[in-house]
Amino acid sequence: MTEVLQVFRKNDKDFYSLENVFSTIRPYLDSRVEVNKYNVPERKANLGAICKNLFNLRKQKAKVFHITGDIHYSVFAFPRAKTILTIHDCVFLKNPSPIKRWIFKKIWLQWPVRYSRFITTISEASRRDIMVHTNCDEKKIIVIPDPLNEHFAYAEKPFNKIKPVILQVGTWPNKNLERVAVALEGLSCHLSIIGKLSQDQKELLQQRKIEYTNRFQITETELINEYKACDLVLFATTFEGFGLPVIEAQSIGRALITSNLSPMKEVAGKGACLVDPYQISGIREGVNKVIEDDAFRDQIIRDGRENVKRYNPERVAAQYLSLYNQILSEN
Numbered sequence: 001m002t003e004v005l006q007v008f009r010k011n012d013k014d015f016y017s018l019e020n021v022f023s024t025i026r027p028y029l030d031s032r033v034e035v036n037k038y039n040v041p042e043r044k045a046n047l048g049a050i051c052k053n054l055f056n057l058r059k060q061k062a063k064v065f066h067i068t069g070d071i072h073y074s075v076f077a078f079p080r081a082k083t084i085l086t087i088h089d090c091v092f093l094k095n096p097s098p099i100k101r102w103i104f105k106k107i108w109l110q111w112p113v114r115y116s117r118f119i120t121t122i123s124e125a126s127r128r129d130i131m132v133h134t135n136c137d138e139k140k141i142i143v144i145p146d147p148l149n150e151h152f153a154y155a156e157k158p159f160n161k162i163k164p165v166i167l168q169v170g171t172w173p174n175k176n177l178e179r180v181a182v183a184l185e186g187l188s189c190h191l192s193i194i195g196k197l198s199q200d201q202k203e204l205l206q207q208r209k210i211e212y213t214n215r216f217q218i219t220e221t222e223l224i225n226e227y228k229a230c231d232l233v234l235f236a237t238t239f240e241g242f243g244l245p246v247i248e249a250q251s252i253g254r255a256l257i258t259s260n261l262s263p264m265k266e267v268a269g270k271g272a273c274l275v276d277p278y279q280i281s282g283i284r285e286g287v288n289k290v291i292e293d294d295a296f297r298d299q300i301i302r303d304g305r306e307n308v309k310r311y312n313p314e315r316v317a318a319q320y321l322s323l324y325n326q327i328l329s330e331n
Helices: 017-030 047-057 072-077 098-115 124-134 177-184 199-207 220-229 244-252 264-268 280-292 294-311 313-330
Strands: 004-008 035-039 064-067 083-087 118-121 141-143 165-169 190-194 212-215 232-235 255-259 273-275
Touching: 004 017, 017 035, 017 313, 047 072, 064 072, 064 313, 072 083, 072 098, 083 098, 083 313, 098 124, 118 124, 118 313, 124 141, 165 177, 165 220, 177 190, 177 199, 177 280, 190 220, 220 244, 232 244, 232 280, 244 255, 244 264, 244 294, 255 264, 255 280, 255 294, 264 273, 273 280, 280 294, 294 313
Parallel strands: 004 035, 004 064, 064 083, 083 118, 118 141, 165 190, 165 232, 190 212, 232 255, 255 273
Antiparallel strands: none
């Protein structure tokens, strides 16, 4: 029988961040414990899809079941004493519909948290959110940060002060592209945007006369090349469970501007220019400071490269292995 079964949502070329997290640590687990992977057949969150996924999951056999994120309801297919649930964030509770928020809170958060043996999450900010919304015993929740993918290696590049390329990763509402576009109006720069743009976003960029390129549905290699090609990364997000672009930018050696909110400021350490993501003027000032202040820019790049050592994948894998071994010993 498989020792550990990691359960993933259905494969989707547009959504792969949590899959990348666990593929990064997998080599460090395989030599210590037998791990298999299972993807549920349905992506949608309607009742029919949930029932089909649970039906298929109940056929799976293992000594430890680890739901790796997103499909939190999957815990109900397995014995509670053998189940670990990873919650990356609680962004689903920001749904504008009160009815949908209630459904998500119950089926994606409160009930799965109550049922599972252990909960892991990726930052203290996410841990606090889970506790606030579930009243869960804090001892049940273990913070295990996202690992840095080792493919994101340092790549030196002279900084282009005349017309820097600014990388924006993500186009969802929390990624704050609309305020970024206004903040960059009139600045000599090129905005490289990763993620599919809505028609409204395209019109805003045109209105503000932002020179930009847009790519989406790209591979990991292509994403790394986008980091390498840019001069600075602007990640003024309003909400994240962790914020992988923070450590990806730092590892590659790019100047980073990110939010002064949790968890971004804790994840970034000293290696970033922190801005208020709700203040357009503050975002603009941060961009100008990074472009114009050579000493400041060089310092946050150095501090960023030192900071990412905290997210070594072998260290992260060891924390998951400890949980797996605890459940194996109990059962």
